[in-house]
Amino acid sequence: MTTYRHFYVKSRARTSPDINLKDLPGSAGRLDIVARCINAAFWLSYGIRKNVIFHTILHGEPNAPVYIRLEGEKLRKVSPDERSIAIFIGKALKKFDEECEIESTPGIFVARKSFEELLEENKDKNFYLLDENGEDIENVEIRNPFFILGDNLDVLPEEKEIAIRHGAKVVSIGKKSYMSSHCIAVLNWWMDRYEE
């Protein structure tokens, strides 16, 4: 049986499909962060992790919240660089439909969804909220995980409250404040060792 790894990264990126690829950190609302997180979640040197599912909700103007999901088993055509990943997020935003979830390109899904709805749908998994002050990962059993991470700013208190209400365990990979993409690289590596 495949054990899936779910990662959710909160984002403040803009929700308009006209992404300025020359300015992902600026006018696109730190879309570079989401792109690097997706890179860290899926890519190995030779291929894609099929057991990873990546979730994000873009909270920026003008059409928030937009939920985007990438599934490793189905993901095709995307390259691991920020620009390529941003282009595919743009395609998802372009095909967004208020009424129903759309598979915009192979393995990438877009829909209207709130953070609370997302957790509700995934309550069969174990939620782990990343926070410097959480319990050290070394002392936590990671099973059927759904990790919740902030972007460059932390998750809001009300989001943390929603996560806790859904049973999230607050875990830490260290006292330093790491970039979300580096957290994901470390978590993937940690779980690889764990499973070996």
Add this chain to the structure above:
Amino acid sequence: MTTYRHFYVKSRARTSPDINLKDLPGSAGRLDIVARCINAAFWLSYGIRKNVIFHTILHGEPNAPVYIRLEGEKLRKVSPDERSIAIFIGKALKKFDEECEIESTPGIFVARKSFEELLEENKDKNFYLLDENGEDIENVEIRNPFFILGDNLDVLPEEKEIAIRHGAKVVSIGKKSYMSSHCIAVLNWWMDRYEE
């Protein structure tokens, strides 16, 4: 006393300053890899690791080898996204001087230098060559480190031979073949824990 962490990543990127920023993975010769490695080497959520020194040698046409070094203590103006980092590498390539090392922008240095010369200059450090089949990092004492990594292809046998001749220890972070940038993120995290 600050303990410095050195990372070297071999690169096949082009050595011409006219980098096509829309095609880092293609015509620029996988410059996206170098950019992500630099991101992983230096950035924390709030600031830059001042104790990191990053080295690369670009081996692509038309002017190889070009050696580039970034020093965390002096690094300024660069943003953590691939495009910004690639722009600064372009500036370094533009200011390249056959005769002497140039500081092209704050904290970024460019010169003519071979891999063997680089190791010779750094022989006061301990070389660790990353390889899936090396000794597990858990069983290795890391002290005053100079890590040597390949890009998407491994280091060549003759480069490995040069490293071994300079006393490099072959170490592994796992059996999977990880992207170089993910290796660096894990190594930084590993050493953070180590030092705490």
